[in-house]
Amino acid sequence: xxxxxxxxxxxxxxxxxxIVNDIKHKKNPIITxxxxxxxxxxxxxxxKTLMLKDKIANRYFFNVAHAKKFLQTIEIASISKNxxxxxxxxSLRDVFYMAKRTIPNTHINIVDDQTESDxxxxxxxxxxxxxxxQLHINANKMGSVAGKVIIKDRNDTINWARMGSGxxxxxxxxxxxxxxxxxxxxxxYMEKAAVWERxxxxxxxxxxxxxxxxxQGQTTRGIRRLLQRLHFEFKIPxxxxxxxxxxxxxxxxxxxFGSISLAHISEKMAIPGVRFLGITADDIHNYDLKKHxxxxxxxxxxxxxxxxxxxxxxxxxxxxxxxxxxxELKAKAEIQALSARxxxxxxxxYLPEKIKKQDFID
Amino acid sequence: MPDKKEDxxxxxLAKKQKEISISEFFEKNKHLLGFDNPKKALLTTIxxxxxxxxxxxxxxxxxxxxxxxxxxxxxxxxxxxxxxxxPGIIKQQIPNIFAKLLYGSKFHAMRQQRGQQGxxxxxxxxxxxLTTGKPAKIISRISPRRPAHxxxxxxxxxxxxxxxxxxxxxxxxxxxxxxxxxxxxxxxxKGKRSIDEYLKQTAIVNPHLHLIYINPExxxxxxxxxxxxxxxxxxxxxxxxxxxxxxxxxRMLKSTSARTLQAFLxxxxxxxxxxxxxxxxxxxxxxxxxxxxxLSRQEAxxxxxxxxxxxxxxxxxxxxxxxxxxxxxxxxxxxxNADFYASVTxxxxxxxxxxxxxxxxxxxGGNIPSDELVEVLRFANRVPLLYExxxxxxxxxxxxxxxxxxxxxxxxxxxxxxxxxxxxxxCSVWVPYTxxxxxxxxxxxxxxxxxxxxxxxxxxxxxxxxRHTVKAHEQKEKINLFxxxxxxxxxxxxxxxxxxxxxxxxxxxKTLKKSLPHLEKNGGKID
Numbered sequence: 010x011x012x013x014x015x016x017x018x019x020x021x022x023x024x025x026x027x028i029v030n031d032i033k034h035k036k037n038p039i040i041t042x043x044x045x046x047x048x049x050x051x052x053x054x055x056x057k058t059l060m061l062k063d064k065i066a067n068r069y070f071f072n073v074a075h076a077k078k079f080l081q082t083i084e085i086a087s088i089s090k091n092x093x094x095x096x097x098x099x100s101l102r103d104v105f106y107m108a109k110r111t112i113p114n115t116h117i118n119i120v121d122d123q124t125e126s127d128x129x130x131x132x133x134x135x136x137x138x139x140x141x142x143q144l145h146i147n148a149n150k151m152g153s154v155a156g157k158v159i160i161k162d163r164n165d166t167i168n169w170a171r172m173g174s175g176x177x178x179x180x181x182x183x184x185x186x187x188x189x190x191x192x193x194x195x196x197x198y199m200e201k202a203a204v205w206e207r208x209x210x211x212x213x214x215x216x217x218x219x220x221x222x223x224x225q226g227q228t229t230r231g232i233r234r235l236l237q238r239l240h241f242e243f244k245i246p247x248x249x250x251x252x253x254x255x256x257x258x259x260x261x262x263x264x265x266f267g268s269i270s271l272a273h274i275s276e277k278m279a280i281p282g283v284r285f286l287g288i289t290a291d292d293i294h295n296y297d298l299k300k301h302x303x304x305x306x307x308x309x310x311x312x313x314x315x316x317x318x319x320x321x322x323x324x325x326x327x328x329x330x331x332x333x334x335x336x337e338l339k340a341k342a343e344i345q346a347l348s349a350r351x352x353x354x355x356x357x358x359y360l361p362e363k364i365k366k367q368d369f370i371d
Numbered sequence: 372m373p374d375k376k377e378d379x380x381x382x383x384l385a386k387k388q389k390e391i392s393i394s395e396f397f398e399k400n401k402h403l404l405g406f407d408n409p410k411k412a413l414l415t416t417i418x419x420x421x422x423x424x425x426x427x428x429x430x431x432x433x434x435x436x437x438x439x440x441x442x443x444x445x446x447x448x449x450x451x452x453x454x455x456x457x458p459g460i461i462k463q464q465i466p467n468i469f470a471k472l473l474y475g476s477k478f479h480a481m482r483q484q485r486g487q488q489g490x491x492x493x494x495x496x497x498x499x500x501l502t503t504g505k506p507a508k509i510i511s512r513i514s515p516r517r518p519a520h521x522x523x524x525x526x527x528x529x530x531x532x533x534x535x536x537x538x539x540x541x542x543x544x545x546x547x548x549x550x551x552x553x554x555x556x557x558x559x560x561k562g563k564r565s566i567d568e569y570l571k572q573t574a575i576v577n578p579h580l581h582l583i584y585i586n587p588e589x590x591x592x593x594x595x596x597x598x599x600x601x602x603x604x605x606x607x608x609x610x611x612x613x614x615x616x617x618x619x620x621x622r623m624l625k626s627t628s629a630r631t632l633q634a635f636l637x638x639x640x641x642x643x644x645x646x647x648x649x650x651x652x653x654x655x656x657x658x659x660x661x662x663x664x665x666l667s668r669q670e671a672x673x674x675x676x677x678x679x680x681x682x683x684x685x686x687x688x689x690x691x692x693x694x695x696x697x698x699x700x701x702x703x704x705x706x707x708n709a710d711f712y713a714s715v716t717x718x719x720x721x722x723x724x725x726x727x728x729x730x731x732x733x734x735x736g737g738n739i740p741s742d743e744l745v746e747v748l749r750f751a752n753r754v755p756l757l758y759e760x761x762x763x764x765x766x767x768x769x770x771x772x773x774x775x776x777x778x779x780x781x782x783x784x785x786x787x788x789x790x791x792x793x794x795x796x797x798c799s800v801w802v803p804y805t806x807x808x809x810x811x812x813x814x815x816x817x818x819x820x821x822x823x824x825x826x827x828x829x830x831x832x833x834x835x836x837x838r839h840t841v842k843a844h845e846q847k848e849k850i851n852l853f854x855x856x857x858x859x860x861x862x863x864x865x866x867x868x869x870x871x872x873x874x875x876x877x878x879x880x881k882t883l884k885k886s887l888p889h890l891e892k893n894g895g896k897i898d
Binding site: 038080113 | 864896
């Protein structure tokens with residue numbers, strides 16, 4: 010633990026020294042880092058995850074277009090170093106406020122918006138070759154889990170089967186969690202917290218001997234890491250349940266292949282073994298959900314277009330079939346649309362049936 | 372008897388019916404001619420004389436040299452003299468030109484000229500006579516081989532005839548030209564709509580003019596000539612049938628030298644071919660070989676109506692003499708200190724059978740105040756229009772142009788705001804003024820449209836310029852930001868690396884200083 014901390018600190022120090030060296034030689038100070046955009050992300054066929062390609066971006070100080078970003082980068086590196094010095098953790102929001110101030114004699118803030126500091130933190134992961142957690146910066150915890158699992162976290166023993174109505178809330182750093190007992194047969198990860206609550210109330214995990222896990226919207230790093238650890242350490246299958254829309258499909262895509270903006274840490278995040286349970290275009294027909302569709306907006310159509318052209322979906326016939334059917338329907342459906350068939354239809358009929366038939370898309 | 376009663380009334384009325392004297396008419400209508408107040412009277416007097424001089428020089432193809440002098444005599448009285456190097460006026464015509472109202476060469480000519488009615492200078496003579504009782508003093512010489520003539524003239528206001536007080540040959544140190552001297556009651560003021568402003572604007576649109584002006588404070592102001600190129604000689608054209616009114620047609624029918632109606636139409640109008648003439652006459656149910664002056668009023672009206680229904684080619688446009696894009700730029704640069712100049716000369720166009728052409732110039736930045744509405748310089752046939760700005764088609768066209776698209780601020784239904792001066796020139800064989808004092812142009816849709824197109828074209832040039840300067844300015848500001856960034860960068864780097872903060876600041880400042888010229892030249896970056 011302490012060794013790891015010093016290692017990260019040294020990396021930040023090296024980063025600073027390299028720039029000071031440029032300055033001493035009267036050179037234009039430069040920060041080099043890989044480009045983090047779709048143009049520099051490729052699908053690695055061997056690991057079946059998204060990987061960064063070798064396009065490099067140069068961030069100069071003496072360039073009016075780069076100067077502010079340059080300043081932001083070393084400012085946040087310095088904040089991270091202070092956190093490591095004091096062995097304290099800060100949230101993304103904390104870091105934003107630690108960096109946000111007006112530069113004297115100007116009307117310019119070092120950062121104006123948390124999205125700016127968040128992006129620089131991701132850059133810093135690449136520069137210092139350390140994860141955000143190693144830089145002592147945490148995301149907000151989000152998401153719940155329930156199931157027949159017992160873990161140990163900071164010397165507390167926690168039983169995921171006895172966490173009341175809210176379940177155990179997943180922290181942003183799950184590296185140091187130890188699994189004491191794990192008896193579940195599979196994990197269902199769902200996009201919607203409301204659906205998780207439905208399954209929890211119906212004691213779905215108890216009846217099916219599984220783990221139910223959710224966040225709200227895009228999956229956080231903590232959850233992705235927790236899923237990955239469970240999957241690799243116990244060879245437990247993971248089924249993904251999302252809305253029937255392009256954004257739901259992308260949630261699955263991120264879990265399975267990694268995300269574009271975090272392609273540099275795919276190996277710590279991506280789970281190539283996850284499978285998509287629903288809602289599929291076939292479910293719309295088989296479970297008679299056509300009456301509960303929501304019409305597509307222009308943004309939905311363009312997002313679908315984008316996703317269907319991603320390298321990792323392009324040659325996948327099963328997925329292209331889904332995209333095509335969605336395009337024909339010109340409509341989307343939420344998981345909760347299943348409630349139209351009865352409030353517990355999802356836990357009593359839909360999920361058991363799909364799992365029994367192993368009706369998944371890979 | 373009822374008859375008798377009416378007789379009495381008619382007789383009574385007849386006693387009151389008499390010829391109206393020209394001076395009475397002038398007294399009541401002086402606002403129509405531009406003499407509504409003492410300040411404007413001074414301007415109009417000088418303006419009429421200068422306009423005539425410029426027209427005359429243009430006719431003789433000489434580069435004009437005009438001397439204007441105003442002398443204050445006390446008690447609201449001024450003596451003004453205007454002297455040119457034009458062709459002069461032959462002896463016999465001098466009294467009529469200067470001392471008979473509505474006498475001149477321009478009214479009947481379809482040609483682009485500054486004056487067009489033959490009323491201006493004689494009205495100034497009359498005004499001078501009415502306010503001071505002094506005669507107009509005129510010197511004219513037409514050639515170095517001929518003597519110069521000196522006249523003192525009054526107007527016989529009862530008969531509208533010249534009253535010659537003095538007529539003699541004198542020595543004059545000019546080869547040819549005119550000098551007119553008038554004494555009048557007036558008021559001299561500087562600023563907007565002043566004589567100073569009029570002369571300055573005249574110099575802008577006549578870059579070939581050398582003008583010397585001695586103001587009542589005895590200061591000599593000289594406007595040098597910036598081009599030796601004379602304006603293109605405007606050709607005289609015959610009226611186009613679309614622009615003709617019934618009264619004019621009847622007058623033309625009476626005075627034509629043509630023997631047949633067909634010949635009249637072909638000879639006395641532009642763009643009427645024998646074929647078109649035949650078509651008009653047939654449609655009007657008339658004989659082609661009847662005598663023009665035997666046509667009745669009704670028949671003339673028939674012709675008017677058929678002309679409107681007949682397709683006739685647009686009039687020729689070589690009768691116009693625009694200032695030209697380059698000369699507008701030269702004129703603006705000479706008199707206005709700005710950062711940016713642009714100009715546009717549109718192709719000729721036609722309203723009601725009259726050819727006309729629109730030109731626009733814009734000066735931006737420099738010494739022009741930025742917190743006021745833009746200054747508008749209006750010109751018609753190279754004559755500055757100083758009064759009645761809000762009634763003018765030019766002003767309306769500027770207001771109706773969306774200046775925000777071109778980088779100027781603008782409130783609804785108002786002139787744009789900012790450090791700009793907009794110059795607009797309209798030339799035509801017949802400029803449609805809203806009144807005889809020639810101060811505002813009537814809003815014919817074709818004219819408004821052309822002005823707007825010219826403004827937009829010029830506006831686009833301005834917008835491009837502004838985009839470039841704004842960008843350059845922003846970049847310069849960003850380069851200045853490096854200085855403020857350096858302490859922040861040094862602070863963070865000191866914390867990261869443990870190196871001395873001062874050392875980092877010092878070195879960064881040195882690098883900045885060294886590469887500043889490069890940064891400014893190279894879009895704010897070092898390669």
